[in-house]
Amino acid sequence: MIKLTSHGGGEFYFNPERINVIAPSGENGLAYIEYDQDRYVVIASPEEVVRKIMEYKIRTIQYEQYLQDALMGGDWGKTKESKNALFHLARLEDNQDG
Numbered sequence: 001m002i003k004l005t006s007h008g009g010g011e012f013y014f015n016p017e018r019i020n021v022i023a024p025s026g027e028n029g030l031a032y033i034e035y036d037q038d039r040y041v042v043i044a045s046p047e048e049v050v051r052k053i054m055e056y057k058i059r060t061i062q063y064e065q066y067l068q069d070a071l072m073g074g075d076w077g078k079t080k081e082s083k084n085a086l087f088h089l090a091r092l093e094d095n096q097d098g
Contacts, residue, residue, distance in 0.1 A: 002052045003091040004033075007041040013090065016053040022046045052089055059085045 001013040007030060014035055021034040024046055031046040032039065042049065063082035070076045 001090045002056055003089075004040075004042040004044060004049065004052075007043060012040065016056050019049075019053065022049050056086070056089050059089070 002016055003011055003013050005011050007025075007027075014033075019033055019035050021032070023032045024030070025032040025041045027041075029043070029045055031042050031044050031049050033042060033049060044052075059082050063079065063086060066074075066079040066082050070079045
């Protein structure tokens, strides 16, 4: 999940796989997104939203691979690093427990 702030100030968690459209909203620094059947204007540029989605997808794949490697006796450090990056994208840094 990625966390975005709406133009009205509310914070929402979005599943990147369900965002259908990302476009400039017409106001400087804001993006219009379609999520399933709903529409939101968020306080982020379209490029920033796309960057977060791409980073989420890359980190999710990395986490899965690093976890498999760690379970087979590999390095747990890379697994934790990827997990921390995913928490950062969801802005959950303060809620991590290890």
